[in-house]
Amino acid sequence: MFSLSIRAKLTLWYLVILGSLLFFFSLFLYLTMEKKLKESFDHKLRSTAYVIRSSLMEPFPTGPSLADVERIIREHFGFKPIGRFIQLFDETGKRASNIKDVEIPLSLKTLESLSKGEEVFENVTLKDGTVLRVLSVPIIVNGRMLGVVQVGSPFDQIRETLRELLLVLLILVPLALIGASLGGLFLAEKALRPIAEITKTANMIASGDLSQRIPSTGLPRDEIGNLVNTFNHMIEKLQRSFDQMKRFTADASHELKTPLSVLQSEIEFGLKRPRSPEEYQEILRSCLEEIERMSKILNGLLTLAKADAGAIKLKDEVVDVEEVARSVWKNFFKVAKENGLEFYFEGESVKVRGDKDYLKQLIVNLVDNALKYTPSGGYVRLSTFAQNGVALIEIEDTGEGIPEEDQGKIFDRFFRVDKARSREKGGAGLGLSICKWIVQAHGGEISLKSVPGQGTTFTVRLPLFQGTS
Ligand SMILES: Nc1ncnc2c1ncn2[C@@H]1O[C@H](COP(=O)(O)OP(=O)(O)OP(=O)(O)O)[C@@H](O)[C@H]1O
Ligand SMILES: [Mg+2]
Structure with a gap:
């Protein structure tokens, strides 16, 4: 399926949102302008019409004439109002006078409303196609309609202004959108450039170069x-x-x-x-x-x-570590004797939760090491006790010890301090890796203290089981 880049999607969304905002803003601006222009247009028509009417009512109770109107207009406006058509009707309904040679029609319906004293706004299309906005107001003296003042002005002015506004909007809005989309593209490009770097590096890594890193200096913490x-x-x-x-x-x-x-x-x-x-x-x-x-x-x-792989499921039983350690001690006692070693056991009953077989393997591996790496004449001591809510298993020997620089590595797979000597003793270098896993799987930890030439003590700490079973 056709799919767009994030950059294009972001820009597109940005454009859609900005475009809709600009469209509604323009629509609002246009409609408001139209309303305001029409209101002010009508206001101007009304003020002209009312000035003429009030000036005509008093001195000419029998009806107005063109000369009067021209004079009044000059007095009030100082000139003949440009673009404004003025027309008077006398009380018989005959056209009494008009400024500019255009006849503004006066319909019966309008006359009816005027006779009730109402003013009438209407849009009138002239023969040449000009649309006039016309206001008709009645001249009423002592309840009698003596005549009608009509003031009209071409609507074109408003239309022209609105057309210009529309033109400006039609040019400016797309221009703003083009500018915004270029800006949006630039910003999206800038923001997403590190992603391109990530892809490039990921490709290099995929082709086998794991030493690659994405340059992160100068990147903000976003x-x-x-x-x-x-x-x-x-x-x-x-x-x-x-x-x-x-x-x-x-x-x-x-x-x-x-x-x-x-x-x-x-x-x-x-x-x-x-x-x-x-x-x-x-x-x-x-x-x-x-x-x-x-x-x-x-x-x-x-x-x-x-x-x-997490494929070993440990049993969850209450195990007395002392019992397990004692049985290991018994099993290895003879071997220790044969190697000329003293093998002591000091046990205090300590219970933990876990898998008895794996805990036994843990102690066997540690005891095996202690006996293997202690020269004859020395001793090995296995003890179990509880301290501050922790079950402790300690295997102490007076063996060759482990150099300090190797102490951090002895839990690594296949690591042996002295490969040749260890192999002689049948060691593969896996025993302590297995011990570490068993201890961790039981939620405990294993540590050692060793002085080369003097001996080593391994300590296993396991969560003590304090309940009753
Ligand atoms: N008690 C100890 N005294 C001195 N060195 C030890 C002791 N325990 C372990 N080591 C050193 O740590 C190395 C790693 O021990 P680990 O038990 O993992 O392997 P291994 O005993 O060589 O082989 P495996 O246990 O697999 O038969 C040993 O080869 C030995 O050099
Ligand atoms: Mg071992």
């Missing part, structure tokens, strides 16, 4: 300015998450490629020549290890992908 800022802000966020996604894809493929190449070389090594069953067993065990590593990475990725 609707468009706000739109530009919001747009730039949105692109910045988009760029950040796009970069993150790119890094994530690169990291994920790299993480999966490593065990795959190990797997490939192990199998190639096994196939090179016939080997003893023990050797095959060794190769298969190594392959199994790599497969386990891959499936661990894939499980972690799957959890995070589902979490990102």
Whole structure:
């Protein structure tokens, strides 16, 4: 369908509104002028007629004559009124005199009204086509009509004035509309120019250049300015998450490629020549290890992908964190001992609302890290307690610690302080990302304190469940 640009639509609306306003204004002006002109025209006719009548009534009780009228006019007006026709009738209805050789007709109907003492206005068309506005007034002395004064003047003057006014309006209104539409176009163009910039930038972004921004300096803080800022802000966020996604894809493929190449070389090594069953067993065990590593990475990725998509529905049950932590402690106690570590547990019953399985996974990941990154001879302490309406889970270790510059990054996917060492220990760098998501999904927060060479303490804060269940 044919569609107009916003610029054209705005200008068109502007024109329609202004055009209607100008039309009604012109109409009002024209009608008012017409009324006023006619009123003043009639007023002039009346004053002439009344001056003549009152001057004729007293001294000429038997009827007026042309000479009298001319004298009276000279006395009162100083000249023969231009364009004004004056005519007198005597009491018998005969034309007594007239100024200018034009006979103004006097109809019976008019005569009837005059005899009742009324004045009569009428429009009369002369033989040459001139339209006269005529006022007839009776001369009544002692209740007897002695004659009639008629004063007429061509209507053309008014018509001419009104025609001129109409002409002026017909020229000025379209001119004003053309001027207004040019002005409107200019203003709309000026106001909408940033939109063109936005479109241009959006096109560049669509073709893959996310570093583009719409120039926002000098823009006023109006609707468009706000739109530009919001747009730039949105692109910045988009760029950040796009970069993150790119890094994530690169990291994920790299993480999966490593065990795959190990797997490939192990199998190639096994196939090179016939080997003893023990050797095959060794190769298969190594392959199994790599497969386990891959499936661990894939499980972690799957959890995070589902979490990102909001596809994980957490259970909403009352969970005693102390119970969960105690069972994790029991499960890991043997591993800790084997690694030459002391593993303490200090529990106080604290209840939270949430998903027991995910809360267990949270504690497992944190305990696993603490045991993994603490050299033998050290200790790990797991404790749960409540403080100021908050359920706290603390995992303290005397391990290698995390350098300060890395502390902000350890919750990022695939981030490991020492990639080689972490991989040796089977770490993919996803455990803490999953922990962060679990904590946030439970409305809590996770933080850490770490001194390299001395140890690390992770603290999880969750909203405490204070009701009864
Ligand atoms: N208690 C800790 N002491 C020292 N460093 C730690 C500790 N916990 C985590 N880290 C560091 O943070 C990094 C990220 O931890 P995260 O749990 O996310 O990954 P990972 O343990 O390497 O792998 P995964 O948990 O996926 O098996 C670790 O590689 C390690 O360098
Ligand atoms: Mg871990």
